[in-house]
Amino acid sequence: MDLRGHLDLLLLTALHDLGAAHGYSVIVRLRERSEGAFDLPEGTVYPALHRLERDGLVASEWATVASRRRRVYRLTPDGRATLRAKRREWRVFAAGMGAVIGPTPMEGLT
Structure with a gap:
């Protein structure tokens, strides 16, 4: 599935839902x-999270999570x-x- 243009929305939403979380949790x-x-x-x-952090x-x-040192991400006000x-x-x-396109998928399209 092509996520161009939607990846940031997905990542920001996951972080919003999770609060602070490491990348694998996302x-x-x-x-x-x-x-x-x-x-x-x-x-x-991970590259997208790093880009969002740079931005x-x-x-x-x-942070230490389950006895492992991991980078934990959270949303900023921006x-x-x-x-x-x-x-x-x-x-x-x-x-x-x-x-x-209508409310239901169209069948039989080729």
Whole structure:
């Protein structure tokens, strides 16, 4: 599944739901909430988390989790504001798509 343009929204949402969490927890959360549709590799998630941190949308710190030292990420105030904006954008997009393609999948399309 192509997530271009949607990965930040997914990651910010997972961090919002989890509070402070390490990257693997974010991966598990997305996989579980999407019933396996978003089973993202670490090579996708960690670079995106680092980029979100550089952009000031998440902050991280080292913590000991289950006897392991891990980097734990959390939303910043700018991250929460960006999440609100991205959720609004997604709802407008989804409503528009629903209006065009209809409420149920079309069968028999080739």
